[in-house]
Amino acid sequence: MRYLIAALAMAGILSGVPAFAADEPITIKFSHVVAENTPKGKGALKFKELAESRLAGRVEVEVFPNAQLYGDNKVLEALLLGDVQLAAPSLSKFKRYTKKLQLFDLPFLFADIDAVDRFQKSAVGRDLLNATSERGLQGLGYWHNGMKQLSANIPLKAPGDAAGLKFRIQASDVIAAQFEALDATPLKKPFSEVFILLQTKGIDGQENTWSNIYSKKFFEVQDYITESDHGLVDYMVVTSVEFWQGLPDDVREILAQCIDEASDYANQVALEKAIGDRAKILQSGRSEIIQLSPAERRNWIDAMKPVWAEFEDEIGADLIAAAQTAN
Ligand code: SIN
Numbered sequence: 001m002r003y004l005i006a007a008l009a010m011a012g013i014l015s016g017v018p019a020f021a022a023d024e025p026i027t028i029k030f031s032h033v034v035a036e037n038t039p040k041g042k043g044a045l046k047f048k049e050l051a052e053s054r055l056a057g058r059v060e061v062e063v064f065p066n067a068q069l070y071g072d073n074k075v076l077e078a079l080l081l082g083d084v085q086l087a088a089p090s091l092s093k094f095k096r097y098t099k100k101l102q103l104f105d106l107p108f109l110f111a112d113i114d115a116v117d118r119f120q121k122s123a124v125g126r127d128l129l130n131a132t133s134e135r136g137l138q139g140l141g142y143w144h145n146g147m148k149q150l151s152a153n154i155p156l157k158a159p160g161d162a163a164g165l166k167f168r169i170q171a172s173d174v175i176a177a178q179f180e181a182l183d184a185t186p187l188k189k190p191f192s193e194v195f196i197l198l199q200t201k202g203i204d205g206q207e208n209t210w211s212n213i214y215s216k217k218f219f220e221v222q223d224y225i226t227e228s229d230h231g232l233v234d235y236m237v238v239t240s241v242e243f244w245q246g247l248p249d250d251v252r253e254i255l256a257q258c259i260d261e262a263s264d265y266a267n268q269v270a271l272e273k274a275i276g277d278r279a280k281i282l283q284s285g286r287s288e289i290i291q292l293s294p295a296e297r298r299n300w301i302d303a304m305k306p307v308w309a310e311f312e313d314e315i316g317a318d319l320i321a322a323a324q325t326a327n
Contacts, residue, residue, distance in 0.1 A: 025060045030086040031075050033067040033191045035215040039145050040088050041065050043266025050258040067192040079240045080136050088143055088235040092172040098131040099314040105174035107230050107304035111327040119326035138244050139236045141263040144270035145209045147229040151222040152205030155290055159303035165204040168194050177307045209233045214277035219287040226290045
């Protein structure tokens with residue numbers, strides 16, 4: 001029996017750590033919900049290219065874009081079950097595993113994406129990558145998409161313009177509170193359903209980045225986009241603790257480097273797309289871009305910012321203060 005237990009433990013069966021066959025490549029399935037031509041889509045492909053060239057014959061990476069395999073509501077469970085090994089859900093989608101990441105949903109917390117970047121690279125920001133590890137999910141890095149804009153069928157210039165409208169939101173209580181503060185109705189819906197909901201007028205509006213609005217053609221079914229920059233869509237690249245700790249040490253180390261390099265690449269793509277996709281939407285003439293004056297923007301800040309107090313206890317006042325120092 002002692003020998004059986006030892007053998008099982010070595011094979012990782014008792015410890016929950018997966019054992020990998022020495023003569024077969026380790027398959028890494030990377031599931032995400034956006035198009036390939038987006039910061040995350042391109043980052044995932046860059047990771048595949050780096051990992052397969054540096055660990056040739058030892059690792060194979062399969063990337064599944066456009067929610068082909070799992071939507072964001074299911075992918076974290078799939079990671080824990082070992083059905084996929086990597087994902088990069090938006091930071092708004094981790095609420096079941098930690099309340100701390102709700103920080104990133106607070107409206108008007110960060111002045112711009114550079115401030116987000118500074119915070120994520122700080123000690124406090126890096127530490128947040130471990131916020132879900134007790135629940136079996138290990139953050140490996142942050143990837144940017146960009147600042148969020150508001151789109152709707154009517155022009156949104158003042159916060160009161162949103163009252164009574166239905167907005168699709170990600171599964172985030174902070175974002176729900178943000179729309180409730182405008183007397184609007186937030187509806188938590190998967191990303192894959194947004195276009196059809198907009199097209200069929202099941203919703204009146206939504207909030208997203210230039211890259212997502214462009215790549216998923218939301219601008220073709222929304223007459224107005226308010227350049228509000230009121231929040232962000234960023235991602236945590238995540239794996240399961242079990243998979244990650246079960247990897248041979250040298251493979252884990254090289255994969256971590258590949259994630260870091262893919263992060264730099266994805267973040268550069270994000271900066272370019274925020275400008276380029278906005279320009280393409282403007283050029284299309286399909287959707288009018290509304291720019292806010294400083295006074296108009298102030299009105300949106302005043303309307304949305306009371307949400308912070310509601311979530312301060314769950315997120316932590318110290319964390320909110322640390323994030324603000326990045327501005
Ligand atoms: C994503 O960029 O991964 C999706 C964001 C959303 O659900 O709006």
